[in-house]
Amino acid sequence: MSNDCLFCKIIAGHLPATVVYRDERVLAIRDIHPVAPTHVLLMPVRHLTSMAEAEAGDADLIGSLHLTAVMLAGREKLSRGYRLVVNTGPDGGQTVGHLHVHLIGGRAMHWPPG
Ligand code: 5GP
Ligand code: ZN
Numbered sequence: 001m002s003n004d005c006l007f008c009k010i011i012a013g014h015l016p017a018t019v020v021y022r023d024e025r026v027l028a029i030r031d032i033h034p035v036a037p038t039h040v041l042l043m044p045v046r047h048l049t050s051m052a053e054a055e056a057g058d059a060d061l062i063g064s065l066h067l068t069a070v071m072l073a074g075r076e077k078l079s080r081g082y083r084l085v086v087n088t089g090p091d092g093g094q095t096v097g098h099l100h101v102h103l104i105g106g107r108a109m110h111w112p113p114g
Contacts, residue, residue: 005097008047010029017029018030020075025045026043026044026064027042027043028040028068028069031102036104036105036107036109037106038073038082038103039102039104040102040103042068042103048098048099049097049098049099050088065101073105076103082104082105082106083102083103083104083105083109084103085101085104086102087102
């Protein structure tokens with residue numbers, strides 16, 4: 001756990017969140033400022049700052065984050081599709097320094113993203 005990390009505090013239960021899924025390695029919560037009818041954040045339980053810090057040994061974890069997102073998309077009935085987004089670093093639009101996958105759906109998305 002990183003003491004100054006918002007998501008580590010949520011994972012530890014020190015800050016509240018709406019949890020939609022949890023296992024030993026992955027936590028999924030509803031985004032506090034949803035940009036679509038479904039907006040879930042999936043994060044590793046172990047602190048990892050971003051994709052830029054991921055290593056070969058994190059491959060399973062990163063796969064689990066994405067496959068859990070697909071499972072939750074099914075639960076959320078996103079049969080028309082959805083978007084998985086991993087903002088990375090300042091130019092990538094990352095605002096919380098704990099790796100997370102956005103699962104966004106329930107409306108049509110635009111391309112290119114802003
Ligand atoms: P990023 O910009 O780093 O890709 O995504 C961070 C996301 O975390 C944003 O969509 C933001 O709304 C969400 N967020 C920020 N603070 C909180 C919080 O305290 N609780 C929850 N559930 N989401 C948060
Ligand atoms: Zn963290």
